[in-house]
Amino acid sequence: MMRSLRALAWLRWRLLRNSLAGGRRRDSFEQFSRAVAVLVPIALAALSVGSIVGMGVLGFLGGRAIATGDFSDLRGLFVARLILLVWTGLVVIFAITSPTQSALARYTRLLLLPIERQVLHLVEVLSHLIDPWLVVILAGMGSFAIGFLTGGRVGVGVFAAALALLMLAVLATFGALVGFLATWLLRSRRRGELFTLLFVLGISLVGLVPAYFSTDLERREQEARRGGGTSSLIDELDRNLPRWSAILPSEIYGQVIRRSIAADWTGAGIGLAALAVEAGVLFTASSLVHRRLLNSLEGERGRRRRGDLEIAKMNAPFLTPASAAVAWATFRTALRSVRGRLAVILPGPMVATLSLVFRRLEQEERWLRAAGDYGYLVFGAAIVFCMLSAQPFAMNLFGSDRSGLTLQFLMPASDRELAWGKVAGLAGVLGLAVAISLAAALAVAPTGSPFLWAAVLAGGIAAFLVMSPISIWLSALLPVAADLSKSGSGGNPHPLAGLAGTLLAMVVMAPTALVTLAAEFWWQAPAVALLVTGIWLLVAAALAVPLMRLAARTLGARRENIALVAQGR
Secondary structure: HHHHHHHHHHHHHHHHHHHHOOOOOHHHHHHHHHHHHHHHHHHHHEEEEEEHHHHHHHHHHHHHHHHHHHHHHHHHHHHHHHHHHHHHHHHHHHHHHHHHHHHHHHHHOOOOOOHHHHHHHHHHHHHHHOHOOOOOHHHHHHHHHHHHHHHHOOOHHHHHHHHHHHHHHHHHHHHHHHHHHHHOOOHHHHHHHHHHHHHHHHHHHHHHHHOOOOOHHHHHHHHHHHHHHHHHHHHHHHOOOOHHHHOOOOHHHHHHHHHHHOOOOHHHHHHHHHHHHHHHHHHHHHHHHHHHHHHHOOOOOOOOOOOHHHHOOOOEEOHHEEEEEEEHHHHHHOOOOOOHHHHHOOOHHHHHHHHHHHOOOOOHHHHHHHHHHHHHHHHHHHHHHHHHHHHHHOOOOOOHHHOHHHHHHOOOOOOHHHHHHHHHHHHHHHHHHHHHHHHHHHHHHHOHHHHHHHHHHHHHHHHHHHHHHHHHHHHOOOOOOOOOOOOOOOHHHHHHHHHHHHHHHHHHHHHHHHHHHHHHHHOHHHHHHHHHHHHHHHHHHHHHHHHHHHHHHHHHHHHHHHHHHHOOO
């Protein structure tokens, strides 16, 4: 087994090294792009050192304060339980959004090697131990135990250290189990897309529930302080917890620490044994699901689509037939993918829900509360959200087509026609998303001058025109083979292109935001806002045309490399 583990570790190192080196058919810029794609996640992981240090300091101070009696153990353990519960939810979210689905094609090749399936399963579980979010929580739990040791509570510190190791095992095996289940579920394209769509929508809406009820919770906390302190509120929350919550790892962690503080070593030992049993059960369950997943991969046979290729003959204003065909293909590809559907459906309801949350804020946040009352501000925020949600294909217009890009390159279409067709298809997707966002904004906040609403819409169109040639440039210079039907990293654009697109989307909407706010609160002339944004729209259109010509030349110079990348070579 150890020999196989060493071989797989060496294999992963070679894959990382080869991804940096590239191939002979790559030009120098493509090799730079591949190197940046690998180094950006490493840089982000390096930046997480601050989070690890912060969590470690927080855990140490908390453990020492509880050990010396400077801080209530009830309140301290409540904070620890809450952090562990949130971290367990993060493990589930990250396991679903970035499971092994993006590397599934490469994973099938390992099945041809003389490696036991138990070894493959163990490698996948161990790989979860180096995830940044687990390293952060391990730093907190480890320093929490050290705080007890330095505070004179040696027995509690020993139990806390053992709990840290068992919690790490539980979270790693739980993350592996959820990841395997998500990957097996996503083997069916239709079922997987529906699951991903519902999951992302559910997480986005559920994440707003605490903020929606934050005012009620703050009021109850103030009443509890007047009636007996925070301890009475914690006791009330514990009494109202359902019985099944006792098996949660965070609850077992809190019970073991509490019993060890009370010198109930037998009860603390039983809690440790229960946590160890949970880790064993999760490891066994993940092994069974992993075996089922491997069986599905081995029994899978390639399917070829039947039918003749149909090229739509369409006419559209200001577009040639070739550009119209590319636009229609881009539009359909986006709407048939998970990322495209989310970009259309999610922004409007999300921003509308946020505006409802802002209205429930107390007086000290009245500026946020007022922002939720102005409908045109809600609409403008939704437009920015639409542009950000469209980044997976807006910043990777060619790599996300995969093998379909070859067919587009074989069409009798010039580089300029391909570029304009891509932009027109993207405009259709964003136009549909903006229309839904407009309806949502009008539903929750139908206030404000019609001139301001029109000014926001004109500013959004101007921002799109400015971003269009930039999208072509970044998509041609930094292409990445991406699958828009995946919710994890397999559907993301190049990290550098995604970062640049995110920053530019906010920058190009800034003039519209400044003009509308000035027209409402300073000039008090809404019609002036529409006039200024109209001029900005004409300037953006005048700039977009020549810039699109330059972007099309970049596309022509990079055709070969883009085609290789899109095919995954």
